[in-house]
Amino acid sequence: MTVEANMVVTLNYKLSNHKTGEKIEETTAENPMVFLFGVGGIIPEFEDNIQGKKVGDTFDFAIVSESAYGEKSAEQIVKIPTSVFNDESGKFNEEHIFVGAMVPMSDNEGNHLRGTVLAVTDEHVEMDFNHPLAGTDLNFKGEIVEIRPATQEEIDHGHVHGLHGHQH
Numbered sequence: 001m002t003v004e005a006n007m008v009v010t011l012n013y014k015l016s017n018h019k020t021g022e023k024i025e026e027t028t029a030e031n032p033m034v035f036l037f038g039v040g041g042i043i044p045e046f047e048d049n050i051q052g053k054k055v056g057d058t059f060d061f062a063i064v065s066e067s068a069y070g071e072k073s074a075e076q077i078v079k080i081p082t083s084v085f086n087d088e089s090g091k092f093n094e095e096h097i098f099v100g101a102m103v104p105m106s107d108n109e110g111n112h113l114r115g116t117v118l119a120v121t122d123e124h125v126e127m128d129f130n131h132p133l134a135g136t137d138l139n140f141k142g143e144i145v146e147i148r149p150a151t152q153e154e155i156d157h158g159h160v161h162g163l164h165g166h167q168h
């Protein structure tokens with residue numbers, strides 16, 4: 001079996017910053033990455049690089065930032081009135097809102113976003129809503145661990161069921 005559409009692929013990888021070599025994240029044997037190939041849940045170029053591989057095959061490739069999480073955009077850095085972060089009594093939420101904090105927020109349409117606090121002044125909290133990996137060239141190095149055909153139900157749902165998959 002090879003990595004292709006409608007296959008459930010289990011793999012381990014180490015993700016590093018391609019320019020600096022700094023490790024960003026790494027899967028483990030107990031907690032590998034398991035996904036349904038070809039449904040668009042992950043970076044397309046990642047799939048391109050492992051398509052056709054077999055169990056035991058290794059990979060080591062880079063994806064430039066434009067093809068991964070994009071460039072950092074100045075439009076994603078916004079100033080929010082400090083009062084938005086006040087509690088009912090009008091006291092600023094300094095426990096959770098401080099420089100460097102990652103804060104879960106939602107936009108006008110109810111989409112969940114995470115922002116990183118860049119600065120706090122009396123008037124504004126400046127937040128960066130860029131993806132944490134925006135502007136970063138990625139390097140993936142790893143090995144294909146398992147390949148199996150997806151069940152019809154998994155194909156219908158567009159995701160993997162069972163261990164490491166959706167539990168429902």
Ligand SMILES: [Zn+2]
Nearest residue numbers: 157159161166
């Ligand atoms: Zn499902």
